[in-house]
Amino acid sequence: MSVFSLRVFCLAAVLATFGVARADDFTDRLNEAYANIPENRRAENVLIPALALMDEPPAVLLGRADRVLLLTPSSPIWASASAWAQAQPQQDMLDAIKQVTQEDNPRRAMVFAMPYGIRGIPTDWVRKGLNAELGDPPTIAGAKLGYLDRLAWVETLVHIEATRLVDEGQPDQAMELVFHMALLGRMLADRSLEREVSWGMHAMRTAMLRLRDITYVDSKHDHALTSEFLVDMVKKIDVRRGMFRLDRIRMPLGDQIAAEQMIGRVFAPTGQPDSAVFPTAMAELAATDRPLRLFAESGKWQKLEAGHASKQDTAEKLRAIFDDWAIRWEADQFDPTFRTPTEYEKLSRSSFGLIAEIVPDIGALHVLRRELETEIIGTRLALAIEALTIESGGSLPSDLYLIRPRYIDDLGVDPYNANRASNNKPPYQYFVPERDTVGGRLHVMNVIPQSRTNFSVTLGREDFVLYSLGGNEFDDRAVDVSDSGLEPAGDYLIWPPVISLLREYLEQEGASE
Numbered sequence: 457m458s459v460f461s462l463r464v465f466c467l468a469a470v471l472a473t474f475g476v477a478r479a480d481d482f483t484d485r486l487n488e489a490y491a492n493i494p495e496n497r498r499a500e501n502v503l504i505p506a507l508a509l510m511d512e513p514p515a516v517l518l519g520r521a522d523r524v525l526l527l528t529p530s531s532p533i534w535a536s537a538s539a540w541a542q543a544q545p546q547q548d549m550l551d552a553i554k555q556v557t558q559e560d561n562p563r564r565a566m567v568f569a570m571p572y573g574i575r576g577i578p579t580d581w582v583r584k585g586l587n588a589e590l591g592d593p594p595t596i597a598g599a600k601l602g603y604l605d606r607l608a609w610v611e612t613l614v615h616i617e618a619t620r621l622v623d624e625g626q627p628d629q630a631m632e633l634v635f636h637m638a639l640l641g642r643m644l645a646d647r648s649l650e651r652e653v654s655w656g657m658h659a660m661r662t663a664m665l666r667l668r669d670i671t672y673v674d675s676k677h678d679h680a681l682t683s684e685f686l687v688d689m690v691k692k693i694d695v696r697r698g699m700f701r702l703d704r705i706r707m708p709l710g711d712q713i714a715a716e717q718m719i720g721r722v723f724a725p726t727g728q729p730d731s732a733v734f735p736t737a738m739a740e741l742a743a744t745d746r747p748l749r750l751f752a753e754s755g756k757w758q759k760l761e762a763g764h765a766s767k768q769d770t771a772e773k774l775r776a777i778f779d780d781w782a783i784r785w786e787a788d789q790f791d792p793t794f795r796t797p798t799e800y801e802k803l804s805r806s807s808f809g810l811i812a813e814i815v816p817d818i819g820a821l822h823v824l825r826r827e828l829e830t831e832i833i834g835t836r837l838a839l840a841i842e843a844l845t846i847e848s849g850g851s852l853p854s855d856l857y858l859i860r861p862r863y864i865d866d867l868g869v870d871p872y873n874a875n876r877a878s879n880n881k882p883p884y885q886y887f888v889p890e891r892d893t894v895g896g897r898l899h900v901m902n903v904i905p906q907s908r909t910n911f912s913v914t915l916g917r918e919d920f921v922l923y924s925l926g927g928n929e930f931d932d933r934a935v936d937v938s939d940s941g942l943e944p945a946g947d948y949l950i951w952p953p954v955i956s957l958l959r960e961y962l963e964q965e966g967a968s969e
Contacts, residue, residue: 480573480575480594482594482596482713482714482716482717482720483572483573483575483590483594483596485713486572486596486648486710486713487571487572487573489569489648490567490569490570490571493567493569497564497565497566497567497569498566498567498568498569498570499556499566499567499568499569499643500568500569500570500603502552502555502556502566503552503553503556503568503603504570504581504586504603505552506545506548506549506551506552507549507586507603507606507607507609507610508580508581508584508586509545509548509549510545510546510549510606510609510610510613511540511543511545511546512609513537513540513609513612513613514533514536514537514540516533516536517533517537517612517616519608521608521611521612521662522906522907522908523969524537524612524615524616525615525662525665525666525669525955526955526958526959526962526968526969527615527616527619527969528619528623528959528963528968528969529619529620529623530968531968531969533969537616538616538620540613540616541613541616541617541620542620546613546617549610549613550613550614550617550633553610553614553633553636553637553640554633554636556640556643557636557639557640557643560639560692560694560698560699561698562698562699562701562704565639565643565699566643567643567646568643568644568646568647570587570588570603571588572588572590572594572596572599572648572710573587573588573589573590573594574587574589574590584602585600585602586602586603586606587602587603588600588601588602588603589601589602595714595717595718595741596649596710596713596714596717597711597714597715597717597718597741597813597814598740598741598744599649599714600744600745601649601651601652604644604651604652604655607640607644607655610637610640611637611659611662614633614634614636614637615634615662615666617630617633618630618631618633618634618666618670621633622670622673622674625678625680626680627670627671627673627674627678627680627681628680628681628682628685630670631667631670631671631681631685631689634663634666634667634670635663635667635689635692635693637659637663638659638660638663638664638667638693638700639699640656640659641655641656641657641658641659641660641663642656642660642699642700643656644656644659645657645660645705646705646706647708647710648708648709648710648713649708649710649711649714650708650710650711650816650818650821651816652708653705653708653821654820654821654824657705657821657824657825657828658824660828660831660832661824661827661828661831664693664828664831664832664834664835665831665835665939665953665954665955666955667689667835667839668834668835668838668839668950668951668953668956669953669955669956671686671838671839671842672951672952672953672956673956675842675845679846681842681846682846683843683844683846683847683863684843686839686840686842686843686846686863687839687840687843687862687863687864689839690836690839690840690843690863690864691865693832693835693836695832695833695836695866695868696865696866700832702825702828702829702832705825707781707782707785707818707821708818708821709778711814711815711816711818712774712778712815714814714815715774715810715811715814715815716771716774718737718738718741718810718814719767719770719771719774719810721733721737722734722737722738722810723766723767723770727766727767727768728766728767729761729764731761734757734761734764735754735757735758735760735761736754736757738753738757738760738809738810738813739753739754739756739757741813741814742756742757742813757809760806760809763806763807764806764807764808764809764810765807765808769807770808770810770811773799773803773808773811774811774815776799777798777799777800777803777811777815778818779799780798780799780800781798781799781800781818781819784798784819784822785822789822789826789871790874790876794822798819800815800817800818800819801819823941823942826871826872826941827940827941827948829871830870830871830872830924830941830948830950831950833868833869833870833871833884834884834922834924834948834950834951835950836864836868837856837859837864837867837868837884837886837922837950838922838950838951840859840860840863840864841853841856841859841863841886841920841922841951843859843863844858844859844862844863852888852891852920855886856883856884856886867883867884868883868884869881869882869883870882870883870884870885870924870925871924872924872925872926872927872929872941872948873924873925873929874929884922884923884924884950885921885922885923885924885925885931885933885934885947886920886921886922887899887920887921887934888917888919888920888921889915889916889917889919889921890916890917891917898914898915898916899914899915899916899921899934900912900913900914900915900935901913901914901915901921901934901935901936901937901949902935902936902937902946903937903938903949903954903957903958903961904936904937904938904940904943904946905938905939905954905955905958906938906939906940908958911957911958911961913952913957913961915952919952920951921934921949921951921952922949922950922951923937923947923948923949923950923951924947924948924950925947925948926938926940926941926943926946926947926948927940927941927942927943927944927948928943928944928945928946931947932945932946932947933947934947934949937949937954938954939953939954939955
């Protein structure tokens, strides 16, 4: 039997047993949150038509977000990257981003409210694969988020354009554009599937890093940014009332609905896996993006069927997993709960293969949210310090507290500092090398960039160092630093930005991107 024939057989087995209406009940639940959004607040009505007209980025940039951030006008691929970004379809896309993110008040802001499936979706969007395709019958677990793949082009575009603007002496315009990108990411963080929320939070995190990067580059070269502009940017990154209040990001439940949908399809009335449906439907699902794996997946699921838990046990385990995540989502990050394995981590992949196949690790979003909070608070602090420094003619503040309240309303709390006894609110760590170091020494840092080789940097009195304690929740005095909360040792560096230091290092080594 060919792969095509097997796919047809799998689909026929599902269609013969379950009607489209049954599946649409779950799809309707998924789409409830977007049903009453008025047309004039639907961001997809602006974004998707612009996405459809975009040119594909140069091949050397595809799937290389890290490379895009490191580009400079002297990079070998800059000419093609810049030409692509300045072409009219891409410039129209940038206008679309600005249009949908003009309003940053959560009550009035536009919403990416495109329904899942094809009901109510313009035919042109479906034909170009820019919808959230669920197939027939609609299968949430097999969703193909074509628009999300295309948004990766948009993020590439934004950062290339930002680099171009900085090179042309317009760092303020570059920062405004990156800020709009952060708001676009915030939109996606309100979606229902983990893939979408993760993309949105990653986009916000990268945008915060880039705001600092642009500020750093300007501080070393053109000095075009003004204190007033930086203070205004700090105010716009509003962590109390605006879009950057992370407690307003809800835990996504779409993947739970996806698993419930599949549980309703693949079990027999006896409560055991239905031999006529379970292996074929699960194999088809597992091979959604890898059709050549269909034969192998069919054999795997035939074996798993015999030892798989019952329908009731599977449904109860699914609820227990999401209930556990929900408790952690609302809990303080230093709650003892986080020192115990999650229900998902304890899951038996053989007994509950359906859940393991469909449900991603929502727990990873807890880690990402903590990193994002670190980036947001740290970015506000760094910009405020730079604003004071510019206004004082280059003098760095002797203490972090001096930036409040003129340049920032609140210093925030280090998300990785557990010293919260007696309502303590530990701030980020700040010092100026030579001025504040023992014996007036230069400060040497071992920088640990993500997916790159470590390198060493030496800083003097012209720089300041701002950092969070990082994943080990211990003050290592910024000797080993990274921009990840997952590093087992060292601190989470905010300033100088890791991406800026890496770019300088690569240029010094003659290895620029």
